[in-house]
Amino acid sequence: MKKTVTAFAPATVANVSCGFDILGFAIDQMGDKVTVTPNDLQQLRVIGIIGDGGKLPLEPDKNTCSVAIQAMLDHLESNQGIDIYLEKGLPLGSGMGSSAASAAAALVAAxxxxxxxxxxxxxxxxxxxxxxxxxGSAHADNVAPSILGGFVLIRDYHPLDIIPLPVPQNLFCTLVHPHIELRTADSRSVLRKQLSLKEAVMQSGNIAGFIAALYENDLALLGRSLKDVIAEPSRALLIPGFYELRSGIQFLGALGSGISGSGPTIFILSPDQKTAEAVGGKAKEVFAQIGLGVDVFVSEVNKRGAFVI
Structure with missing residues (x-):
């Protein structure tokens, strides 16, 4: 057994507008690192966390790194002890798959x-x-792309059926992270419990169009399919500047935008890096006007996923 292993797992965008709880993709460069070392105590221990502002728990039954590793050890029927050290590179409650990246990096390292x-x-x-x-929900639309990279479809959860999807050429993503924290549980609490038949048909058409666009490398179709009638109408109300930003980028050449995961981060897909950076500049202007701090990241889609450093 190796003495120590460090792994990195990337940030992710889940839902991707039309793909509520079934679609996600990975972002390049941004993410979490986890270092694991065996111990002789037959225990999992979270020995340190940096980058979280002291907010994340060290208790093994409450930390996503240790819970994920324990699930793997239980499946292996192993009592191997492991010490875990987490380096957070992602903000908490950001909608960029922060908890998923920690778990993904921990699992790949272990x-x-x-x-x-x-x-x-x-x-x-x-x-x-x-x-x-x-x-509070065992969804895979963040963890699957963080581990696998690229676009990922979760066709079904019972049994779990995960399908990696192709990544179109020259596709760039701009992530706009307002300086507010929005808990996933709160974002889920505002969702409607029922949809009309008309809304279900619209959502089905958009997710089918989006997946077809990935296979056909058709960015125009991809942009037309970035429409969500399930989560966005409710969740957008929790994100200051959401509609102002969408209006501001309307004529810059972006393909479309939406809420990353449960928010508050907003994602915008563009056909090239120049457009993605222009969109990022407009985002800074929009949020400056409403008096809210914001971080902007421009990235290609990460095709590698989590890996050992």
């Missing part, structure tokens, strides 16, 4: 430490266990 008993897809169910701790 899997390497144990001799790689699982392939990447095999790690996803364990990361979903950690998402239950983080937000």
């Amino acid at each position: 899997n390497e430490l144990l001799g790689n008993p699982y392939d990447k897809i095999g790690l996803v169910p364990f990361a979903m266990e950690a998402e239950c701790i983080a937000c």
Whole structure:
């Protein structure tokens, strides 16, 4: 067994407008790092966390890193002790898959430490266990792309059916993170419990169009499909500047925009880097006008996913 392993897992955009709870993609460069070291105590220990402002728990049954690793160890029927050190590179409650990146990095590192008993897809169910701790729901639209990279479709949860999707050429994403924290549980609480038949048909058409666009490398179709009638109408009200930003980028050449995960981060897809950076500049202007701080990131889609450093 190796003495220590460090892994990185990227930020993600979940839902991607039309793909509520079933679609996500990974972002380049931004993410979390986790270092694991074996111990002889037959215990999981979170020995340190930096970058979280002291907000994340060290208790093994409450931290997403240790919960994910424990799920894997239970499946292996192993009592191997592991010490865990987490370096947060993502803000909490940001809608960029912060909890998912921690769990994904922890699993990839621990899997390497144990001799790689699982392939990447095999790690996803364990990361979903950690998402239950983080937000009360075992969804995979953040953890799957963080582990696998690229676009990922979760066709079904019972049984889990994960489908990696192609990434169109020259597709760029601008992430706009307002300086507010929005808990996933709060964002879920505002969702409607019922949809009309008309809304269900509209959402189905958009997700089908989006996936077709990925396979056809059709960015125009992709942009037309970035419409959400399930979550966005309710959640957008919780995000200051959302509609002002959408209006401000209307004539800059972006393909479309939406809420990243449960928010408050807003994602905008563009056909090239120049457009993505122009959109980012407009976002700074919009949020300056409403008096709210904002971070802007421009990135290609991350095709690699989580990896051992």
